[in-house]
Amino acid sequence: MRVVLLSALLGIFNVTVASDTLAVAHKKTVKPLYQNPAAPIEKRVSDLLSRMTPEEKFWQLFMIPGDLDGVDKNRYKNGIFGLQVSAVTQGGGGAGQMMTYNTQENAYTLAKKINAIQRYFIKETRLGIPIIAFDEALHGLVRKGATAFPQAIALAASFNTDMMGQVAGTIAQETKLRGIRDILTPVINIASDVRWGRTEETYGEDPFLSTQMGLAFIRAFESQNIITTPKHFVANVGDGGRDSYPIHFNERLLEEVYFPPFKAAIQQGHSRSLMTAYNTVNGTPATSNSYLLTQKLKTEWGFKGFVISDAGAVGGANVLHYTAADYNEATRQAIIAGLDVIFQTEFDHYKLFITPFLDGSIPQKRIDDAVSRVLTAKFELGLFENPYVSEKEAQKALTDQSHKAIAKQAALQSFVLLKNENHVLPLKNISNILVLGEDAIEGRLGGYSGTGNGTVNIVEGLKQRAGDKIKVTYSKGSSRNPVSYVPVAKQFLKAGTAQGLFGEYFDNLTLSGVPVLAKIDPQIDFMWTLFSPDKHLATDQYSIRWKGSIQAPKSGTYQIGLEGNDGYRLYLDGKLLIDQWEKRSYHTQLVPFSFDQDKSYEIRVEFKEPKGNAHIKLIWNYEVADQQAKDLSEAIRLAENADVIVVAAGIKEGEFQDRALLSLPGNQEQLIQAMEKSGKPVVVLLVGGSAITMDSWLKGAAAVLNVWYPGEEGGHAVAETLFGDYNPAGRLPITYPIHESQLPLVYNHKPTGRGDDYNNLSGEALFPFGFGLSYTTFEYKDLKLSKRNISQAERITADFTLQNTGQYDGDEVVQLYVRDLLSSVSRPVLELKAFKRVRLKAGEVKRISFEITPDMLKMLDAEMKTIIEPGDFRIMIGSSSKELVLKENLTVVK
Numbered sequence: 041m042r043v044v045l046l047s048a049l050l051g052i053f054n055v056t057v058a059s060d061t062l063a064v065a066h067k068k069t070v071k072p073l074y075q076n077p078a079a080p081i082e083k084r085v086s087d088l089l090s091r092m093t094p095e096e097k098f099w100q101l102f103m104i105p106g107d108l109d110g111v112d113k114n115r116y117k118n119g120i121f122g123l124q125v126s127a128v129t130q131g132g133g134g135a136g137q138m139m140t141y142n143t144q145e146n147a148y149t150l151a152k153k154i155n156a157i158q159r160y161f162i163k164e165t166r167l168g169i170p171i172i173a174f175d176e177a178l179h180g181l182v183r184k185g186a187t188a189f190p191q192a193i194a195l196a197a198s199f200n201t202d203m204m205g206q207v208a209g210t211i212a213q214e215t216k217l218r219g220i221r222d223i224l225t226p227v228i229n230i231a232s233d234v235r236w237g238r239t240e241e242t243y244g245e246d247p248f249l250s251t252q253m254g255l256a257f258i259r260a261f262e263s264q265n266i267i268t269t270p271k272h273f274v275a276n277v278g279d280g281g282r283d284s285y286p287i288h289f290n291e292r293l294l295e296e297v298y299f300p301p302f303k304a305a306i307q308q309g310h311s312r313s314l315m316t317a318y319n320t321v322n323g324t325p326a327t328s329n330s331y332l333l334t335q336k337l338k339t340e341w342g343f344k345g346f347v348i349s350d351a352g353a354v355g356g357a358n359v360l361h362y363t364a365a366d367y368n369e370a371t372r373q374a375i376i377a378g379l380d381v382i383f384q385t386e387f388d389h390y391k392l393f394i395t396p397f398l399d400g401s402i403p404q405k406r407i408d409d410a411v412s413r414v415l416t417a418k419f420e421l422g423l424f425e426n427p428y429v430s431e432k433e434a435q436k437a438l439t440d441q442s443h444k445a446i447a448k449q450a451a452l453q454s455f456v457l458l459k460n461e462n463h464v465l466p467l468k469n470i471s472n473i474l475v476l477g478e479d480a481i482e483g484r485l486g487g488y489s490g491t492g493n494g495t496v497n498i499v500e501g502l503k504q505r506a507g508d509k510i511k512v513t514y515s516k517g518s519s520r521n522p523v524s525y526v527p528v529a530k531q532f533l534k535a536g537t538a539q540g541l542f543g544e545y546f547d548n549l550t551l552s553g554v555p556v557l558a559k560i561d562p563q564i565d566f567m568w569t570l571f572s573p574d575k576h577l578a579t580d581q582y583s584i585r586w587k588g589s590i591q592a593p594k595s596g597t598y599q600i601g602l603e604g605n606d607g608y609r610l611y612l613d614g615k616l617l618i619d620q621w622e623k624r625s626y627h628t629q630l631v632p633f634s635f636d637q638d639k640s641y642e643i644r645v646e647f648k649e650p651k652g653n654a655h656i657k658l659i660w661n662y663e664v665a666d667q668q669a670k671d672l673s674e675a676i677r678l679a680e681n682a683d684v685i686v687v688a689a690g691i692k693e694g695e696f697q698d699r700a701l702l703s704l705p706g707n708q709e710q711l712i713q714a715m716e717k718s719g720k721p722v723v724v725l726l727v728g729g730s731a732i733t734m735d736s737w738l739k740g741a742a743a744v745l746n747v748w749y750p751g752e753e754g755g756h757a758v759a760e761t762l763f764g765d766y767n768p769a770g771r772l773p774i775t776y777p778i779h780e781s782q783l784p785l786v787y788n789h790k791p792t793g794r795g796d797d798y799n800n801l802s803g804e805a806l807f808p809f810g811f812g813l814s815y816t817t818f819e820y821k822d823l824k825l826s827k828r829n830i831s832q833a834e835r836i837t838a839d840f841t842l843q844n845t846g847q848y849d850g851d852e853v854v855q856l857y858v859r860d861l862l863s864s865v866s867r868p869v870l871e872l873k874a875f876k877r878v879r880l881k882a883g884e885v886k887r888i889s890f891e892i893t894p895d896m897l898k899m900l901d902a903e904m905k906t907i908i909e910p911g912d913f914r915i916m917i918g919s920s921s922k923e924l925v926l927k928e929n930l931t932v933v934k
Contacts, residue, residue: 067640075168081419085412090710091167092169097411098397101375102390103174103348103383108157111387119165121381121414122172122222125154132165147218151434154219157877158427170423172221172267177211179489179751186214187443187493187622187752191486192227194454196243196773197812199248199841199853201256201878207450208260210443214561215266217437219429219637221421222267224315227252229272231730234774235281235785237697240486240729240749242673244773245786245809247300248872254301258309265421266922270305272350274298274332281783282698284318295900303341305382310329312417316379318353325361327353333378338490347382353380355392359570367392370399380410390620398451409786440927444493444753451750451757453851453877456770457743464721464742464766466815467684469511474682474720475499475515475709476675479690486729487694493752498725499690501755505763515681517675518711520692520704522668525599525630529591530562532662534640541643544585545573549584549648549826561586564645564658566901569795573654578914583648584656591645592635592662601630602645604656611644623650630659633842640841649712668707672714679718687712687763702733702780709736731776734806738776746770767815767850771876777805787921788868810855810872810920816846816882820854823917823926829933832897838890838915840926844880853877856890856922858897859914860883870921910934 073079074088091102095118105124108116118361145153154173162168174179176531180188180197189195189207198204199585215223227241228250234359243250256269275298278285289298305311314337317326326332327349338803357363357370364370371382371393382393396402418424457465467473475498483497503512535542538560545557556576563585572579592611593596601618602608605626610618617631649657677684689708703709713736715722721742726732738744745768747758760766776786779801789811796803822838830836842852856874860867873896880886892915896909910932918924 048366079427081416084419085415088167088169088415089408089412093410094398095394096169096298097407098390098409099393100414101381101397101407102167104386104389105385105389107153107856108160113160114163114534115387116161117165118160119167119169120326121170121490121821122174123157124175124431125157125173125220126149141826142406145183147183147214147437148431148435150183151431155428155431157353159324164425168722170418170427172418172421172423173220174221174269174797175215175220175776176488177209177225178227180211180484180490181215181218181220182488183214183218183797185438185490185493186490187211188485188489188491188495188601189447189449190239190454190751190754191729191749192409192453193231193240193242193244193686193773194750194770195450196249196253196791197198197452197746197748197770198453198877199249199771199855199875200453201252201772203450203453204253204256205260206446208257209264210446211266212261212266212438215261215694216264217429217434220266221423222269222313223261224269224271226257226268226270227272228270228305229274229276231283232297232775233277233776233785234731235699235702235780235783236277236730237283237693237699238277238487238695239694239731239774241278241488241718245789246773246872247297249773249875250301251304254305255309255907258305260639262312265312267345267417267421268305268309268311269313269315269348270302270311271300271328272316272317273314273326273337273347274807276319276320278319279696281364283696286320286323288322291374291904292900299336306337306341311541312420313731314343314345315383316346316347316349318350318356318359318364319390325353325357325363325374328357328363328373328377329381330377338378344413344416346410346417347378348381349379349383351385352385356377368396368401370615372396373530375410376404376406378910382414392595412881418830433795440464441493447751447758448753452761452766452768454748454750454770455757455761455768455896456746456772456800456811457768457815458655458726458746458807458811460813460815461742461745464684464723465745467762468588468764470683472681472683473502473510473512473686474510474675474678474684475502475505475514475686475688476518476715477688477708477725478520478690479520479725480514483752483754484690484727484749485751487581487751490800491641495752497756498755498758501757501759501809502686502762504756505759510637511680515675515678517687518689518706518708519668520690520706522666522706523566524663525565525661526664528660528662530589530660531769532642533563534591535560535587537855540584541645542589544587545577546583546585547577547581547855549650550581550583551585551648553645564656566654568649568654578649580652583646584643584902586643586658588643589640591638591640592750593638595635595637596634596662597634598660598662600660601628603628603659604647604658605654607648607650608656609644609646610658611642613641621646621648623648626655628659630661668692672711675711676714676718679715679720682718682720684721685715685718686723686725687715688725688727691730691732693728693730699730700780703733703736703778704732712737714739723762731774733779735778745771751811760885764848766813767848769812769814769851771810771853771855772811774808775805775809788871791869794830807922809920810853811855812920814845814846814848814852816848816850818852818880818919819843819845820918820925823915823928825889825915825928825930828929829931831908832932833894835894836892836930838892838917839919839929840888841885842878842880842888843885845880847882849879849881851877851879852919853887855918855920857916857921859916860897860899860909861909861912861914861929863899863909869901872921892930908932
């Protein structure tokens with residue numbers, strides 16, 4: 041009996057053990073919910089979030105340039121939001137630092153690298169969360185072999201959203217096949233002051249044009265499931281046209297001018313990310329501004345995506361704006377205000393920001409919300425199921441040249457003809473063309489560009505188009521930045537036996553006491569802006585003495601001196617040659633000094649910094665050849681045999697390169713004037729992304745064509761336009777002033793209390809917004825409104841006849857503007873509300889129609905409510921904001 045009972049018990053035990061074993065085995069085969077592609081994204085996010093440690097949550101909110109090459113992979117054991125793969129940084133990576141990019145990987149090698157990186161994060165990290173590979177793609181992906189299209193401002197000048205969509209769709213294809221799934225683009229800031237160095241990155245000064253161009257760009261990417269990150273939220277051009285200057289705009293100005301492109305990007309374009317600006321907005325950094333990021337963006341506009349900082353911007357609260365005591369406080373302020381992802385330029389920067397995520401400083405609900413937004417995007421991108429791209433398709437792209445045709449067509453549509461006296465263009469009956477200017481051979485692509493996919497410069501394009509019958513001669517002629525002096529290099533300086541100078545750094549302004557730092561500096565060429573020269577020195581209370589000797593290998597009298605923001609002295613051979621010890625401004629001072637070959641001269645430089653933002657250079661003109669006179673003389677000689685002279689003249693601009701003066705830099709204007717005196721027709725090609733003043737040379741030029749930064753096919757496009765194979769029809773997306781003193785100058789300002797003019801200068805523009813000429817002429821006539829009296833909800837049509845009355849086929853950009861003739865709150869004198877680019881053959885007539893919708897008539901009343909007020913509206917149609925030849929009044933009745 042006992043044996044039977046024991047056997048029965050053992051049987052029960054064996055069954056139980058077997059069942060438990062099966063349960064354990066079954067449990068091991070069941071995947072977590074977040075790995076189930078059939079589950080709703082919301083539930084997958086919730087499940088994954090519940091499994092994450094505080095450290096893993098932080099890393100999903102941290103993005104940097106970098107990859108896995110040459111680093112300990114263990115650093116990424118907790119995952120990361122994403123990487124700008126193979127990107128490298130320049131400078132310290134703090135707020136405002138510029139970035140450079142390693143563009144050496146082609147499409148195939150980059151796709152392989154990103155696949156390998158994804159494989160690591162999916163296979164070797166605890167939760168297997170893939171990264172988002174991100175990059176810049178302003179007017180082409182910033183990568184080797186990617187097509188370089190015309191700069192953003194040039195694309196806007198096309199006034200063609202269909203073309204913009206085609207360009208953006210092409211960039212998106214080139215982006216996705218490399219494995220990049222988020223682009224930090226487009227720039228939809230309003231270029232309200234053309235001195236701003238980043239005007240080239242924008243779509244101009246008008247909210248409507250910027251909105252339409254931005255939407256065309258964004259939709260092309262988002263439709264291919266690539267995240268767009270429009271930037272910089274918001275209004276990052278301040279007083280004087282200076283980048284990231286503090287903004288003090290009231291809510292009305294923000295709502296009417298600066299918000300519309302961003303609001304449309306979110307609500308209509310469905311951008312899933314957004315980048316903040318560096319500047320403060322009404323006293324609070326944009327990166328930690330709860331009004332912008334939470335109230336406006338996430339609450340009112342219903343933004344469900346994630347907000348990222350500009351590179352290094354979070355720390356701007358404590359190192360630039362002084363609204364946070366340290367990095368911990370800056371981080372806490374930003375995340376609580378609505379920032380989701382911290383963008384830095386170095387891996388080790390994470391140490392500055394991680395603590396508030398772990399110590400309870402930031403509410404867990406806010407952290408989880410931010411992480412959920414990022415994870416949602418990763419699930420929407422399909423990265424958990426399809427993290428890898430086809431390396432075979434990426435390899436095919438290496439020989440694909442099909443996108444160059446789109447780049448050329450975009451360039452052709454962007455060119456703006458500003459002057460064409462006596463119909464000198466298109467060129468005809470010529471046998472000898474002289475081409476001058478650095479920009480004729482450089483093929484500059486503009487800011488945030490890759491290498492291009494075989495860039496054709498202007499001279500190359502002209503020579504190919506001219507063939508054997510027309511001679512094309514090139515000479516430099518001028519320079520944008522003629523070099524007249526350089527920093528003294530270390531090989532000319534000695535401190536004992538070492539190359540360089542011996543520097544003593546004092547924590548006072550009088551060079552007194554014991555220096556807190558003493559070292560050999562190879563040369564004096566310093567800029568201390570965010571930081572001091574050493575951790576033992578304040579940023580605004582130090583002085584430096586450099587001592588040693590200087591030699592010139594050749595005898596001669598050279599100019600030697602100092603450049604910087606004052607508070608400096610120069611001693612040579614015991615004599616005080618430069619004394620600018622009073623801190624006043626930024627100066628460059630040079631004095632002649634006779635050097636004997638290989639003779640050593642005692643040199644001493646003293647510098648003090650009582651304010652901060654220090655700049656100091658020891659400079660001379662040794663071995664700096666003055667080529668200006670020689671280049672100009674050669675151009676004058678060659679002009680004698682030319683039938684026409686083409687001068688490619690460009691500007692210097694970009695991020696951190698705002699322009700105080702809008703004239704052509706260097707000696708380019710001198711070159712143009714000299715060519716005008718030759719008696720030959722002079723065609724000026726303007727290369728750049730912003731307005732240029734032309735007072736000293738415009739009258740004498742026969743033709744002026746703005747070619748912007750025309751992209752890799754720019755040379756071919758310029759040649760086809762000059763020879764008349766293509767008829768230019770681009771329009772200015774910005775206003776060109778006569779003089780910098782008129783700035784800021786935009787067409788859609790509010791009515792003034794007196795007038796627009798100065799007592800010694802007109803208030804009118806040199807070239808107005810929307811302006812552009814053609815080789816042919818167009819006639820506008822017979823405007824008809826389908827109804828003249830409408831209700832507040834009605835739509836009507838405005839029809840008119842457009843005829844090409846000239847001898848060339850061509851495009852016309854027809855523009856519709858509206859003015860509210862009587863309103864409870866002052867409204868702009870003019871507002872662009874619609875545009876169309878229309879193709880007409882010579883002599884062809886078309887009936888053109890615009891739909892006038894309620895949205896075109898809306899305004900914000902005194903209580904900031906969006907309404908349509910009853911009353912009269914002026915409907916104006918023409919070829920620019922000035923040339924409005926058709927007008928009718930439309931009345932909105934109650």
